[in-house]
Amino acid sequence: MTILDSILKSIGLMRIRNLPPPPAPLPPQPLSEAEEEIPLSDEEREEVEQWAGWAAQMGDIVPQRLEVVEFDYEPSVPAADKATGAEEPVAAEDVPAQAEAAADEKSAADSGTRSAARAAQKRVAVSMLKGGVGKTTITCFIATAIQKIWDEEDRGERLLVVDTDPQGSATDFFLRAEDVPAELSLRALLDPQPYAGNPELLIRSTRYAHVDILPAHPSAADVLPAAEGALEDRLARFLDRAAREYRLVLIDTPPSATLALKNALLAADDVLLPIDPSRQCLKTLPHFSATLAEYKHRNPRLRICGVIFSRCDRRQRLDREILAAVTEQLAKSGIPLYEVPRRAAIADCYNRFLGVEGLEAREKEALTVFGDLAWQTLSLRD
DSSP: OOOOHHHHHTOOOOOOSSSSSOOOOOOOOOOHHHHHHOOOHHHHHHHHHHHHHHHHGGGGGSOOOOOOOOOOOOOOOOOGOOOOGOOOOOGGGHHHHHHHHHHHHHHHTTOOOOOOHHHHEEEEEESSSTTTTTTTHHHHHHHHHHHHHHTTOOOOOEEEEEEOOOOOOOHHHHHOOOOOOOSSSSGGSSSSSSOOOOGGGEEESSSSSTTEOOOOOGGGGGGGGGGGGGGHHHHHHHHHTTTGGGGEEEEEOOOOOOHHHHHHHHHEEEEEEEEOOOOOHHHHHHHHHHHHHHHHOOTTTTTTEEEEEEETTTTTTHHHHHHHHHHHHHHHOOOOOOOOOOHHHHHHHHHHOOGGSSSSSTTTHHHHHHHHHHHHHHOOOO
């Protein structure tokens, strides 16, 4: 025992490495027969029916039945093998030529033709017009789960996290609250003057070898509404230029219908929809469904690839009934449903800037759901 250990022990503060592991969390207490027999009130029953009705309508936004498929994809071309196809930084005098090339590319995209690099890249927005449903946590944990998969398989793949929320929570997670200048963030894409610089200037590496981030900035919320119409496809165009670099793009979105959200929905192929069994969430869902339907007309690729239920307390009968009703209706449309368990360990890891690598083996349920989300995200098809 060191001198420091002796001193700490004498005042009752033994070093952390000598403390016993914390006890395993207690299992939830089973419901009594009396609690099980309490029927739902008429108001609660109506709420369950409203949830079921919303879930039944979600199939209208999905162009075809989505099947959960086994993981199977071709790795993207390693950076060392694509020197001939690399894009050069755009000089100021080349902006007009680049604008013309962009117009040609947009025309080709409108006719249904996409480059091989773009076709190989999947873009998934984690989105819902409500705060507190875990959008950022889910984005960060999926990204770190994919990092773990690629690291274990020694793949040269990379994914890009795009933080479109001016609050910048995903930026804080991956960059540990590092200050990011507005001109080197998503804000640069939302400026009325088109961004013509090298995409790499806005993208930052993170402590995860396979994960980069396009950071957010609070000033992204200051764009004048009058200018929004001309700026809604800026993110999509930017990602088209960076398509060769990334196998997957995860887009964390704000909880309101801002210019950043519109950019996310026009850039995305798929949407992961986090929800919770609250009345506030239920009231928000029809509006968000209408928003998705509106943007699907402008972005035909857009579809719901999964619904994620969070903050569901299975000890509460109403929560269980809502979960069952939503699960039944989504299954008819082939939309996968995932349930993120209520675990203090998830919030604790997130608050300590840790992803799935911070979860201990005993958090098997949480590890399983984020692993499933990671594999399924990588398995998405057009």
